[in-house]
Amino acid sequence: MTVKVEVIEGGIPHNKIMIAGIVSTLVCLYLTYLNVLTSTEMFSFFGGLAVVAALLWGSHTIKVLCSYGIGTGVPSAGMIAFGSGVIAMLLATKFGILAPIVAAVLAAVIGFILGYVSNNILNMKIPTMVQSLTEMAVVGALTLMGFAALMTGGFTFAGLTTGHVTSLGMVLLTHQQSFLGGCLIAVAFLLGAIAIQHPFNACLGPGWKQDRMLMLTAECGFLSMLVAAVMSFALISTGSAIISLVIAIIGWAYTYKEYMVMSKRDAAAWLDAKPIPDVEGH
Amino acid sequence: MSAVAAKPTAGSAMNPTAMAVGVVLLLILLGIAYYVYPAGLIPLLLIIVGGVLIGFGVHFVPVGGAPAAMGQAPGIATGVAMLAAGGGLAGLFGGAWAAAAGQDALVVVITGGIGGGLMMAITCMMVNFVYVFGMGIPAASGKVAKDPITGDTQAEYKSQGTEGHGLPFISFVGGVIGGLFAGAGGTLIYLELLNVYQAALPAVMGITAAQVMPIAVSAAGMFAVGLFLVNAVLTAYNITGTIEGPHDPKFKRWPRSVVASAVASALCGLVAILIVAM
Numbered sequence: 001m002t003v004k005v006e007v008i009e010g011g012i013p014h015n016k017i018m019i020a021g022i023v024s025t026l027v028c029l030y031l032t033y034l035n036v037l038t039s040t041e042m043f044s045f046f047g048g049l050a051v052v053a054a055l056l057w058g059s060h061t062i063k064v065l066c067s068y069g070i071g072t073g074v075p076s077a078g079m080i081a082f083g084s085g086v087i088a089m090l091l092a093t094k095f096g097i098l099a100p101i102v103a104a105v106l107a108a109v110i111g112f113i114l115g116y117v118s119n120n121i122l123n124m125k126i127p128t129m130v131q132s133l134t135e136m137a138v139v140g141a142l143t144l145m146g147f148a149a150l151m152t153g154g155f156t157f158a159g160l161t162t163g164h165v166t167s168l169g170m171v172l173l174t175h176q177q178s179f180l181g182g183c184l185i186a187v188a189f190l191l192g193a194i195a196i197q198h199p200f201n202a203c204l205g206p207g208w209k210q211d212r213m214l215m216l217t218a219e220c221g222f223l224s225m226l227v228a229a230v231m232s233f234a235l236i237s238t239g240s241a242i243i244s245l246v247i248a249i250i251g252w253a254y255t256y257k258e259y260m261v262m263s264k265r266d267a268a269a270w271l272d273a274k275p276i277p278d279v280e281g282h
Numbered sequence: 283m284s285a286v287a288a289k290p291t292a293g294s295a296m297n298p299t300a301m302a303v304g305v306v307l308l309l310i311l312l313g314i315a316y317y318v319y320p321a322g323l324i325p326l327l328l329i330i331v332g333g334v335l336i337g338f339g340v341h342f343v344p345v346g347g348a349p350a351a352m353g354q355a356p357g358i359a360t361g362v363a364m365l366a367a368g369g370g371l372a373g374l375f376g377g378a379w380a381a382a383a384g385q386d387a388l389v390v391v392i393t394g395g396i397g398g399g400l401m402m403a404i405t406c407m408m409v410n411f412v413y414v415f416g417m418g419i420p421a422a423s424g425k426v427a428k429d430p431i432t433g434d435t436q437a438e439y440k441s442q443g444t445e446g447h448g449l450p451f452i453s454f455v456g457g458v459i460g461g462l463f464a465g466a467g468g469t470l471i472y473l474e475l476l477n478v479y480q481a482a483l484p485a486v487m488g489i490t491a492a493q494v495m496p497i498a499v500s501a502a503g504m505f506a507v508g509l510f511l512v513n514a515v516l517t518a519y520n521i522t523g524t525i526e527g528p529h530d531p532k533f534k535r536w537p538r539s540v541v542a543s544a545v546a547s548a549l550c551g552l553v554a555i556l557i558v559a560m
Contacts, residue, residue, distance in 0.1 A: 071523040073347070076363035076515045083511030086504055087550045091557050106553070113307070113549055114512065120300035121542045122520045161487065161497050175489065181496035185504055 011210030014064050018135060021057025022104065025050045025142045029100040032149040041240035045247045047149030048229065051192065052221035052251070054146060058139035059199045059217040060210075065132035066200060070124070074204070077136065078197030082189055084110045084133075085140020090180075092141065093148070093157040100155065103141040111137030139196065147188035150225065150244060151232040152179045160185075163235055177234065184231055191227055195220035212262040219259050222252035296538060304541045311548040319559035321482075325474040326551050332470035333513050333547025337539040339463025340366045340517040343402065344453035344527045349445070353419045356446040356453055356526050358409050366464055366514035368405065369457075373398025373465015374472055374506055378499075381473055390473055391466050398465020402457040406449055413448045421448030426529050431455060446526070456527030467513075471547075472506035475554055482558035505554040512550055513543045 028050035034043040062077045070077075088110050092103035114137070115130030149155045152163075163177035175181040179188075198220055203213040229244035264270055308330075315326045343365050346357025358365055376397025380390040413419050422439035423429065424446030429436065432451050440446050449457075479498035484491050520539040525532045 070519065072363060072515070072518040072521075073361035076361060076518050079363050079367070079511045080515040083508040083515070084550065086508040087553045090501065090504070091553050091560070094557065094560050110549060110553065114516070114546055116300075117304065117542045117545050118516060118519045120297055121304045121545070122516065122538055123295060123297055123300075124519055124522075175493050176496045178497075180500050180504075183496075183500040183503070185500065186507070189504070189507070 014060060017057055017060045021053055021060075022138070022142075024053040025057070025146070026100050026104070028053060029142065029145060029149060029155065032153065032155065033097065035153045041153040041236040042243060044150055044153045044232065044236055044240050045229075045244040047146045047151075047155075048222075048225035048244055048248060050146035051143050051150065051225055051228075052218055054139050054143045055192070055195050055221040055224075056214055056217050058136060058143070058196045059213065061132050061135045061139065062197060062200045063204075063208075063213065064128055065126070065136075066204070068126045068128070070126065074201040075197045077132075078193045080114070080133065081136035081140035081196060082144070082193040083140070084114055084137040085142075086144055086185070086189055088137065089141040089144045089148075090157075092145070093155060093160055096156055100142065100145060103145055104138050107137040107141035108134050111135070140192070143192040143196070144185070144188055147192065147224075147228050148179050148185070150228050151184055151188070151235055153236045153240065179235065182234075184235075187231065188228060191224040195224045207266055209262070209266055212259070212266055215255055215259045215262055219252060219255040222248050222255055226252055301538070301541050304545045308541075308545050308548050311545075311552050315548075315552050315555065319555060322478060322555040322559065325478050326548065326555060328474045329471050329509070329551035329554075330544050330547045332467040332474070333509060333543045333551070334540050335463045335467030335470065336366070336370060336510060336513040337517045337520075337543030338536055339460045339467060340514055341521065341525065341533050341536050341539065342456040342460030342463065342528050343369065343525075344406075344449060344457050345521065345523075345525050347524045349524065350447070353413070353417055353441075353447045354444045355524055356421070356423055356448060356450060357524055358405060358449070358457070362518035362521055362525075363511070363515050365405075366517065367511060369398045369402045369461040370464040370468040370510050370514065371507065372401035373461065374468040374503070374510070376400075376465065377469025378472060378503065381469075381476065387473060391469050394469025394472075395462040395466030398461035398463075398468070399458045400461070401465075402461030403454075406454045406457045410449045410454070419447045421450045422446045423450040423452065423526060423529070425526050425531065426452075430529050450526075452529050453527040456529075459528070464510075464514075468506055468510045471509050471551070472502050475502035475505050475551075478555055478558060486558050501557070505550070509547060509550050509554075512546050516542050516546055 028046045031046040032043050066074050088107035089103050092099045095102045111134035115133035118124050119129040145155050152159050160179040163174050165172050165174045199213050199217040226248040229248045233241045316323045344357035345362045346355050346359045349355035350357045351359035373394040377390050377394025380393035420439040423436045429452050483494045517539050
């Protein structure tokens with residue numbers, strides 16, 4: 001039996017974050033379906049918001065799991081989340097409009113079995129292991145689906161595997177220039193995996209504060225969304241991509257500013273040093 | 283108990299009931315594969331072999347973690363998951379290159395193994411360069427009195443208060459063997475998934491074999507990376523922290539990891555194969 005190294009004091013309870021996370025992620029993912037209903041790609045940015053919501057939940061799950069010194073480093077938790085999530089997510093895209101829900105359920109099954117394997121076969125014996133790995137797989141799958149929706153405007157298997165190239169005024173169907181065929185999924189994978197593990201890795205310790213860590217998560221999420229929005233120029237119309245990009249920039253600037261305020265609030269003391277000091281008399 | 287003393291205590295004890303449940307789970311997953319998509323059974327078995335190779339191979343890799351970065355424990359100064367990913371993905375790239383050149387399966391898997399082993403050999407050598415010439419510490423193991431291969435005594439070189447430091451010869455050899463296993467395992471997974479997708483995706487999507495290539499390669503590569511990371515992290519959970527190499531007492535925990543990797547690979551491999559069956 002391992003001893004809990006850190007305690008959660010104050011802040012929002014984990015279950016509340018979990019429920020809010022899964023509901024807002026699924027709602028945002030389904031809002032991208034407005035693209036199909038209105039025959040535009042303008043609502044793709046909801047995919048990016050789903051990514052941020054899922055990451056907020058996931059980073060708090062990592063906090064819950066890694067509070068029990070698991071001895072493997074925090075990044076490994078992000079890696080297993082996305083390693084199991086990507087598999088569930090790609091199969092789920094075959095189910096059309098049900099894809100987000102199927103992804104969540106399938107990832108939960110995979111995560112539950114992996115949790116059982118780690119806790120019992122590998123004898124980890126960490127009380128929250130099964131629940132945390134289940135949540136983490138769901139977060140990984142939904143985050144990747146959010147990236148897919150942000151970059152392609154949809155989350156169906158056909159949408160992820162086909163793209164269009166304009167050549168000599170003709171629009172040609174291609175599989176090379178798509179989310180899966182162009183392997184943009186690999187970039188999405190690592191953008192998410194880094195964004196999910198970094199906040200707790202950066203904020204852990206005796207001075208850990210929930211609001212500061214979650215603000216950093218939102219900042220990492222919007223930063224990932226920014227990169228993904230730039231990549232979406234290749235797959236969706238320019239206007240829609242600009243909407244995503246502007247939202248990502250605004251979100252990132254706001255969360256970055258807030259995070260700096262919170263860091264200064266929690267710091268014992270800080271000095272606003274200039275990068276290059278002005279040297280006088282030379 | 284203070285935070286410092288609260289080290290992971292997942293000992294080397296085996297849990298026979300859980301192992302039995304694991305084996306039953308493995309058989310159930312194979313049964314589902316046979317029932318839903320019979321052509322996927324042999325690839326799934328080979329995916330499981332690949333996953334087990336990864337899980338077993340990672341135990342050889344000398345993982346030092348943060349103590350190694352401070353010169354207080356032997357091994358490479360990073361976590362298990364990162365090292366396994368580095369060595370294994372390098373192998374995967376090597377194997378994928380051989381597969382693209384149209385080589386047969388054995389050559390592809392061996393190329394993948396050599397890629398992983400080469401990556402680990404370079405990593406181990408550069409790590410020792412940094413330790414010896416950068417940090418000024420000799421290589422000494424804290425777990426054995428004599429190096430099992432060269433027979434060099436270790437105690438004279440070990441600083442007091444440390445568990446050894448640097449990268450002794452046995453750890454170097456262990457790293458290369460681990461890279462070989464992990465690279466070969468990752469490549470085997472990629473190759474099997476690629477074959478399944480190349481054979482079945484054109485009919486599923488209603489396009490030609492040439493058009494399906496980018497999707498098959500990308501999906502197989504992505505699944506191989508996902509399976510690789512799952513197996514590497516599960517092995518990291520088995521090792522819990524640092525390991526010096528094949529001579530470390532923690533190495534004896536490998537049977538647990540083999541069962542765990544087999545179950546995890548069967549599960550993830552089944553889901554990956556179901557894409558063409560649904």
